[in-house]
Amino acid sequence: MLRLIAKLHGIGVEETPDYGLDVPKLAKGTAVFGVLSSAVVIAHVVGFISTGMFLTLRSLTDLPLGELIMLTALSVLAILAFLVSGFIFWSSKRGKFHMRDRVIAGLNLRGDEQVLDVGCGNGLLLIGAAQKLTTGTAVGVDIWNENLESHNSQDAVLQNARLAGVANHVEVHNADARELPFEDASFDVVTSSLMLHHLNQADQETAVQQMLRVLKSGGKLVIVEVAFAARLQKLVGELGGTAVQRVPLGLPVYKQIVATK
Numbered sequence: 001m002l003r004l005i006a007k008l009h010g011i012g013v014e015e016t017p018d019y020g021l022d023v024p025k026l027a028k029g030t031a032v033f034g035v036l037s038s039a040v041v042i043a044h045v046v047g048f049i050s051t052g053m054f055l056t057l058r059s060l061t062d063l064p065l066g067e068l069i070m071l072t073a074l075s076v077l078a079i080l081a082f083l084v085s086g087f088i089f090w091s092s093k094r095g096k097f098h099m100r101d102r103v104i105a106g107l108n109l110r111g112d113e114q115v116l117d118v119g120c121g122n123g124l125l126l127i128g129a130a131q132k133l134t135t136g137t138a139v140g141v142d143i144w145n146e147n148l149e150s151h152n153s154q155d156a157v158l159q160n161a162r163l164a165g166v167a168n169h170v171e172v173h174n175a176d177a178r179e180l181p182f183e184d185a186s187f188d189v190v191t192s193s194l195m196l197h198h199l200n201q202a203d204q205e206t207a208v209q210q211m212l213r214v215l216k217s218g219g220k221l222v223i224v225e226v227a228f229a230a231r232l233q234k235l236v237g238e239l240g241g242t243a244v245q246r247v248p249l250g251l252p253v254y255k256q257i258v259a260t261k
């Protein structure tokens, strides 16, 4: 809005990195569903009120069973839809940034590391890591599925990296997590946030195998997820990760799994 007003007045606004909205169709769909279903419930309530308190009370007690069930179900669904869309919007605009800051702080980067971020989206963790590097490089890979994060692309990451002043420490590749185009033991740190839950169980296994393959011995693997965390933690251990542990981020829903190789 601010940008639009500024544009109409011909005033320039400072550009800042934009890390997009996660699962945009789900976020917007659940928000729209929440609004529409609440509108039906509210319309009923308004209808009752407008026919007078006496009639309202009588209608409430005389409400046909089918209508009562429908209203109750719709109210529950509306609340659920608002919770889902609310979390996605909060996560995309606020929660993810707290998550990034805590994950990056936990990496204790020296500055000379090779860091790989798998499913980097618009570059949130990638650029966060790059900001801690001096001679190292942060490499991001993604298949840029726009249904999973709004306007994600190689260009968007590079633009965000430029705006954050770290373009010289960032590299991006169009690559699938299940087939990482890197030599064994190429990276000191491998991160992946909110990507694995989009894969089926077999593909999650392949992707974690790939992350461990490209990690140097003694390197650190960090996975942040909102789903399947217990299974992923077990999987990392089974595939060769050591000292696999859950490190709390102090945020709702996000789970962090940390391991070494």
Ligand SMILES: C[S@@+](CC[C@H](N)C(=O)[O-])C[C@H]1O[C@@H](n2cnc3c(N)ncnc32)[C@H](O)[C@@H]1O
Pocket (backbone or CB within 6 Å): 019, 022, 023, 096, 118, 119, 120, 121, 122, 123, 124, 125, 141, 142, 143, 144, 145, 146, 148, 149, 152, 175, 176, 177, 178, 192, 193, 194, 195, 198, 199
């Ligand atoms: C919800 S976004 C998260 C992006 C970023 N990691 C973050 O935390 O903001 C999920 C990302 O995973 C990417 N992705 C999904 N499947 C992938 C795969 N098989 N290989 C690489 N990236 C994938 C999507 O294109 C999308 O950019």
